[in-house]
Amino acid sequence: VLPFFDLSVLHASGPLMRRMRRFGAAESFLNIIDSIRSRCPEAGLRSNFITGFPGETDADVAVLADFLQRARLDVAGVFAYSDEEGTEAAGLDGHVDEDVVTARREDLADLTDELVSQRAEDRIGTRGRVMVEEIDEAVIGRAEHQGPEVDGCVTLVDAAAVSVGDIVDVEFVGSDGVDLVARPANASASRLAVDLSALPKSDQSESLPGR
Secondary structure (H helix, E strand, C coil): CCCCEEEEEEEHHHHHHHHCCCCCCHHHHHHHHHHHHHHHCEEEEEEEEEEECCCHHHHHHHHHHHHHHCCCCCEEEEHHHHHHHHCCCCCCCCCHHHHHHHHHHHHHHHHHHHHHHHHHHHCCEEEEEEEEEEECCCEEEEEECCCCCCCCEEEEEECCCCCCCEEEEEEEEEEEECCCEEEEEECCCCCCCHHHCCCCCCCCCHHCCCC
């Protein structure tokens, strides 16, 4: 069992969640997140969100933005609502203008990009385990809190002796957006000067749907 939690949230405004026929609101979701982190501080948390659902107001968007800042998720995707034929939502009143939906999605996506970068920075100096997935010009792997393909990657430095499939105990020593840089925990304790601009990185904007 890995310390990875994919939370089905979608929004944080209680009244709007009721229109979606869903339960929950910002505080109840935050309580769940706090409970997870109190038991497993290194846990990775991700979720996807939708903006522009019929009836969404500026106040609802503000609630969602506040939730995102307080939740500090490792990965978050933001989708723009669009009607699907035959769904209950398509027949609801209060449809939001398409240009407003687009602007809200862009603002929220920019916010989540900043927040997930900060969350990655928070892991610098901590330890974890990384599974080596690729060895080419660099050694690339995935930490226990990262889902495959969409949640960023870890570049391993000073790790010449590893092979694909190895699970390596590491210390995180840097970050670049959602991606992390790590070195084996048994490597020299001397400070590494890591040129982040030269490291390969995942493109979260392409990997996450809706971004």
